[in-house]
Amino acid sequence: MVIETRPPHESDLETIDINVNVGPQHPATHGVFRMVLTVDGELVVDLDPVIGYMHRGNEKLPENCDYRQVIGYHDRTDYLAQFNTEHCYVEAVEKLAGIKPPERAEYIRVILAEINRIASHLMFFGAFGTDIGLFGTSFMYAFRDRETIQDLFEEVTGERMMYNYFRPGGVAWDLPDNFRQRCMQVLDSVERGVEQLDGLMMENEVVLARCRGLSPVTPEDAINWGLSGPMLRATGLAHDIRRAEPYSIYDRFQFDIPTGKRGDVYDKLVVRLEEMHQSARIVRQALETMPEGPIMAEGLKRVLRVPAGEVYMRVESPRGEYGVYLVSQGSDKPWRHKVRGASFSNLSALRAMAVGNFVSDVIIILGSIDIVLCEVDR
Amino acid sequence: MSLVLISHNPWLESLARLAIIALLVPVTVIILTWVERKVIGRLQMRLGPMRVGPYGTLQGVADTIKLLTKEDVRPQTADRWVFELAPFVIVVPVFMAVVAIPFTADLFIKNLTLGLFYFVAVSGLSIVGFVMAGWGSDNKYALLGGVRAAAQLISYEIPLVMAILAVAMLSQSLNLAVIVGAQEDTPNIAYQSLAFIIFAIAGLAELYRQPFDIPVAESEVVGGPFVEYSGIRWSMFQLGEFVNLVLISILGSLIFLGGWQWPWSVFDASVPVAAQVAMMAVKTGTFIFFFMWMRASLPRLRIDQMMSFCWQLLLPFAFLQIIINGLVLVYDWPNEILIPLSGAAAAGAVYLTYRAARATGVRYQPGYQTVGSVL
Numbered sequence: 001m002v003i004e005t006r007p008p009h010e011s012d013l014e015t016i017d018i019n020v021n022v023g024p025q026h027p028a029t030h031g032v033f034r035m036v037l038t039v040d041g042e043l044v045v046d047l048d049p050v051i052g053y054m055h056r057g058n059e060k061l062p063e064n065c066d067y068r069q070v071i072g073y074h075d076r077t078d079y080l081a082q083f084n085t086e087h088c089y090v091e092a093v094e095k096l097a098g099i100k101p102p103e104r105a106e107y108i109r110v111i112l113a114e115i116n117r118i119a120s121h122l123m124f125f126g127a128f129g130t131d132i133g134l135f136g137t138s139f140m141y142a143f144r145d146r147e148t149i150q151d152l153f154e155e156v157t158g159e160r161m162m163y164n165y166f167r168p169g170g171v172a173w174d175l176p177d178n179f180r181q182r183c184m185q186v187l188d189s190v191e192r193g194v195e196q197l198d199g200l201m202m203e204n205e206v207v208l209a210r211c212r213g214l215s216p217v218t219p220e221d222a223i224n225w226g227l228s229g230p231m232l233r234a235t236g237l238a239h240d241i242r243r244a245e246p247y248s249i250y251d252r253f254q255f256d257i258p259t260g261k262r263g264d265v266y267d268k269l270v271v272r273l274e275e276m277h278q279s280a281r282i283v284r285q286a287l288e289t290m291p292e293g294p295i296m297a298e299g300l301k302r303v304l305r306v307p308a309g310e311v312y313m314r315v316e317s318p319r320g321e322y323g324v325y326l327v328s329q330g331s332d333k334p335w336r337h338k339v340r341g342a343s344f345s346n347l348s349a350l351r352a353m354a355v356g357n358f359v360s361d362v363i364i365i366l367g368s369i370d371i372v373l374c375e376v377d378r
Numbered sequence: 379m380s381l382v383l384i385s386h387n388p389w390l391e392s393l394a395r396l397a398i399i400a401l402l403v404p405v406t407v408i409i410l411t412w413v414e415r416k417v418i419g420r421l422q423m424r425l426g427p428m429r430v431g432p433y434g435t436l437q438g439v440a441d442t443i444k445l446l447t448k449e450d451v452r453p454q455t456a457d458r459w460v461f462e463l464a465p466f467v468i469v470v471p472v473f474m475a476v477v478a479i480p481f482t483a484d485l486f487i488k489n490l491t492l493g494l495f496y497f498v499a500v501s502g503l504s505i506v507g508f509v510m511a512g513w514g515s516d517n518k519y520a521l522l523g524g525v526r527a528a529a530q531l532i533s534y535e536i537p538l539v540m541a542i543l544a545v546a547m548l549s550q551s552l553n554l555a556v557i558v559g560a561q562e563d564t565p566n567i568a569y570q571s572l573a574f575i576i577f578a579i580a581g582l583a584e585l586y587r588q589p590f591d592i593p594v595a596e597s598e599v600v601g602g603p604f605v606e607y608s609g610i611r612w613s614m615f616q617l618g619e620f621v622n623l624v625l626i627s628i629l630g631s632l633i634f635l636g637g638w639q640w641p642w643s644v645f646d647a648s649v650p651v652a653a654q655v656a657m658m659a660v661k662t663g664t665f666i667f668f669f670m671w672m673r674a675s676l677p678r679l680r681i682d683q684m685m686s687f688c689w690q691l692l693l694p695f696a697f698l699q700i701i702i703n704g705l706v707l708v709y710d711w712p713n714e715i716l717i718p719l720s721g722a723a724a725a726g727a728v729y730l731t732y733r734a735a736r737a738t739g740v741r742y743q744p745g746y747q748t749v750g751s752v753l
Contacts, residue, residue, distance in 0.1 A: 020518045028597040042522075042681055131597045133588060133678025140422040205735035206589050206677045359522070360598050360680050 017045055020359075024053050028131050028363045031373030035350070035366070042358050047351045054377035062337045067093055067168060067304045070334065074324075075162040077339055078375040080123050083109070083116040084317040086166040091247055092313035092324040093168040097306045099297050105170035106249045107290040111183070112156065112165070113315075114279040114286075118190060119149045120318035121272045124370045125197055128269070131367035132210060138201060145193035152186045155179075168304060170296035180287050187280050194276050202269065210265075215353045215365050217263035225349040228342050229320025230271045231369065235263035241316040252289075253282045265368040272370075275318075303332050310336075319343050319370055341375040395487040399476050407620040408438035414670050421674040448609035453516055456606065460514030465607070465614035468507030472621045475501045479628055480555050482638045482654035493554040494546055497629065498539050504618065505531045508593065511603035511615075523602020526681060527593035530583060533688045534590075538580035540696030541573040545633045547703045548713070558637035565636035569716040572699045572724040574634045576692050578668070581626040583684070585619065587669055589676040592684055623669060624662065631661035691734070695727045 023034035032053035038046035058077055062070040074085040087109050094101060101109075122142040129138025150160050155176050157165040165172050176182075201207055217227070222235045232239055238257040242250040258274035260267025306328040314323035320342030327336035346369050354362040385391055412427065412435060419426025427434030452461060478493040478500075480486035490496050505528060512524015545566050549557040557566075567574045583590040594602040604615050631637060638654035649657075679687070702719050705711070 018518060018521075020522070027600060039522075042526075129677065133591065133595060133597065134676075135418070135588060135673055137422050137674050140424060144423060200675075204677065205732070206679055209683055209735045209737075210677065210680060358680055358682070360592070360595065360678070363598050 015040070022363075023050075028367065030127060030367070030371055033347075033366075033371065033373055033376070035362075037359065037362065039359060042360075044355060044357055044359060044362050047354050047362065049347065049350055051347070051373075051376055054373045056378070058374075058378040059337055059339055063334055066332055067306060067334065070337065071166060072162060072164045074339075075164055076374060077341065077378055078317060078319065078322065078343070078372050079161065080120040080372055081116055081318045081322075082161070082163050083112045083166070084120075084315060085322055086163070087113050087248070088313055088315040088317070088322050088324050090166045090168050091315065092311050092326050093304075093306060095313055096309055096311040096326055096328055097168065097304065099169045099300070101170045101297050102294045103291050104174075104293045105295045105297075107286050108171050108175060108295065109166060110248055110250065110253075111283050111286045111290070112153070114282045115149055115152070115183070115186070117279045117318045118194075118276045119146050121276050122146045122149075122190075122194075122197075124272055124318075125201065125269075128364070128367045128370075129201060131364050132207065134201075138197065141193065141197050141200060145190045148186050148189055152182060155182065167296065169300050170294070174295050180290070183283065183287060187283060191277070191280055194273065198273060202273065207269075208266070210361075210364065211269065211368075212264060212266045213262065214265045214361055215357060217349075217353065219263070221349075221352070222263065225352065226345040227320070227349055228345060229316065229318065230268055230275065231320060231346050231349075233257065234260035234267035234271045236261055241314055241321060245314070247313070247315060250282075253285045255279075255282050265364060268368045268370075305330065305332050306334075314340070317342055319372065319375070320346060322375075339375075339378055341378060343369070343371040343373075343375040344378075347371050347376055392487060396477075399487060400473075403473065403476060403621055403624075404617065406624060407617050408442055410620050410623070410666070411441065411616070412438040413666075414673075417667065417670045418674045421671065442613070445609055445613040450609045450611060451606075453606050455516040457514040457516065460510050461606075462611070464507050464511035464514060464603075465611045465618075466507075467510055468504045468618040469614050469621075471500050471503035472618045472625065475625055476621070478554065479625065480558070480632070480637075481628075481658055482651055483555065483558075484651065485655070486555075489555055490553070492552045494542060494552040494557070494633070497554075497625075498542060501622070501625065502535055504622070505535075507618075508603050511607070515603070515606040517606050519599040519601070519605050520603050523593045523595075523599040523605070526599070527586070527603060529681070530586065530590065530593055530684060533685060534580045534583035534692075537576050537688060537692040537696045538584060540693070540700060541570075541577040541580065542629075542633065544570055544573040544696070544699045544703050547700065547707065548716075554632055554637075557633055558639060561636040562639055564713075565634060565639070565641075567634045569713055570634065570699065570703075570720055571717075572695060572720045572727060574630075575724050575727065576696050576699070577630060577634065578665075580688075580692060581630065582669060582672060583688070585623055585626060585669060588673045589679045590684060591673075591678055592681050595678055623666060627662045627665035627669070628658070630665050631658065635661045635664075637661070687731075687734075691727065691730060695723060698723050 017038045017040045020037045020039055021034065022037055023029035024032040029035070034050040034053065036048040036050065037044050058073055062073050071086055071089060074089045075082040078085045122145055126139035126142030130136060153163060154160050156179065157163040217235050219235045219237050222232050222237065236259050238259050240257045241247070243257060255278045258271050258278065260271050308328055308330040310325070310327040312323060312325045314321050321340065322342050323340030325336070325338040325340070326334050329335045350366060350369065354365050357365065415437070416426040427437035430436040430440045452458065475497050477487045478490050478496045480489060508527035508531065509524050512520045512527065545557065546552055548566060548569060549560045551557055586593050594604065599605070604612055607615065638649070638658050640649060640653065640657055699720060702716065702723065706713070706716055
């Protein structure tokens with residue numbers, strides 16, 4: 001590690017910037033992210049992000065798997081938004097193979113993906129509270145509600161984390177009988193919990209003092225850095241792939257795209273908080289109109305052979321644009337499989353956003369990006 | 379010393395009282411760690427410890443045994459003596475401060491005439507221990523934490539002492555027993571509400587608890603000066619922290635809440651010792667609960683916000699309280715005039731804090747884009 005010396009100021013006292021290594025084992029790095037801070041006292045003058053500790057070959061491994069086996073790998077890229085990532089992959093395969101999933105399967109996918117967005121944002125609020133020093137109170141508030149969502153997902157898929165439930169052409173099996181009623185219960189309790197979280201965090205004077213005006217991002221910078229999702233919308237740009245390029249059946253639902261004004265950390269909180277309400281709104285509409293019927297497309301073979309070609313499919317995951325690029329050569333395995341992780345692009349802006357702030361602020365700027373390291377490293 | 383424990387010989391008697399304190403303090407700390415985990419657990423909708431003993435009451439004992447039997451690790455590159463002595467430098471002054479604290483009118487180790495002065499002087503020494511721990515550990519988190527601790531604890535010592543000084547002016551004494559005795563009719567919190575608020579906030583900062591846990595910030599410097607310590611040495615820091623919590627709480631209840639005095643003259647003549655101890659326990663417990671409550675509900679301030687809050691708000695208002703007291707004393711006005719004056723100043727301080735916290739802007743409703751996309 002190189003220690004830089006800076007020219008002395010007017011006084012003869014020579015000062016040295018020290019390098020502080022934050023991570024890969026540090027409570028605030030949300031996994032195995034590492035950043036080397038060069039600090040001048042409390043001020044961060046340089047930041048060097050180091051990634052790759054979580055690399056598992058998650059893009060290469062699926063190239064040796066059957067199209068249906070790949071779904072499990074997408075649960076493991078973004079382990080907080082599994083349904084959103086699965087959704088992206090199965091839509092990509094369907095687009096390439098020309099499969100039309102039945103109505104009911106589309107509704108199931110949208111409902112589960114939107115509830116998953118709420119769960120992911122709840123996780124964000126819990127972890128962010130810990131970053132800003134809340135001693136776990138926000139964490140417990142958020143996890144109480146996330147737990148009810150996980151119970152619901154467990155009833156549907158039999159799993160609490162790696163659901164592996166969507167399939168090219170539909171979903172694995174139908175919803176349980178009382179799903180509509182259970183889902184409404186969960187939504188009601190979660191929205192009450194979100195209100196409480198709102199009261200705990202958003203009006204708090206300390207949160208206001210810490211987060212308002214911290215590292216504002218202009219829309220131009222956001223586009224240049226390739227930000228997406230809440231990070232982009234916090235700057236004031238209402239870009240949401242569910243609206244800009246509607247996939248699945250998102251064009252049938254009424255929802256708003258919350259945007260911020262300054263792109264500071266507080267705006268990112270506000271946008272995520274509002275998105276939870278909008279997701280609940282979409283789920284309620286979908287539950288109203290969900291038809292009965294088959295859940296899997298007719299006439300699919302046991303081994304799915306996809307005609308040669310390539311496709312790029314992108315969805316709005318809780319962290320931003322999650323994309324899957326597939327190249328098929330007509331076999332039962334994807335020839336090339338590439339993932340565009342939203343966390344990776346958002347994280348690449350960390351240095352520009354963080355340098356010049358205090359150490360404590362860098363921690364919450366990192367927290368506000370809401371990274372999932374499995375998605376960054378893949 | 380009207381209450382005789384073993385002998386009329388003052389040396390033997392004092393030694394016996396010291397021994398009682400030395401036994402009582404660690405036990406109190408063990409109980410307090412359990413209480414804190416329970417209180418914060420309830421505030422966070424959890425149960426807290428439930429497994430060891432009924433309602434987890436033996437959790438503190440189990441933790442103590444674990445800490446005592448843990449390996450005492452010292453980093454290879456640490457500055458040996460500075461590293462190993464730092465816990466003592468923190469714990470010894472804290473125990474020395476206990477000597478000057480009266481628990482009831484008759485129950486104390488030594489009734490010092492300059493008790494308040496002694497308390498303030500001795501408890502200020504702990505700062506050295508933080509800097510030693512931060513420097514000696516040869517760890518950058520510890521160094522950052524140590525420097526932060528030095529800045530914070532020295533800064534907040536001043537408003538804390540000023541608030542205490544305001545009370546001493548009013549009571550015309552530095553003897554804690556006399557200060558409590560002077561509050562027989564009205565506790566000082568009524569006359570000195572501004573000093574009380576300053577004392578509570580500066581006390582929170584002296585105990586480095588949320589929102590002032592900047593030196594030990596878990597998510598930034600991972601425990602600050604304590605990051606390299608383990609086992610018995612780490613538990614000494616913990617001991618120091620909790621004894622300090624009790625000391626600040628006792629001091630607050632003595633000089634602001636009237637100590638062992640019962641309100642509204644419940645007992646006509648002399649109050650029994652047990653009732654005095656109970657009253658002290660209630661008042662001290664209120665303070666301790668306040669400190670724990672803050673820990674569970676407030677996030678952390680940034681270091682520059684913390685410093686400017688101290689120097690730009692707490693300190694001028696502490697001086698204001700002293701000026702008000704001085705005017706009242708010099709012109710021999712009745713004490714009752716302090717109630718509106720100090721109350722108004724306290725309201726002003728609270729309003730300025732409220733305004734400063736919102737200086738960067740308040741919450742607004744997010745904008746909505748309902749159709750199309752701009753990209």
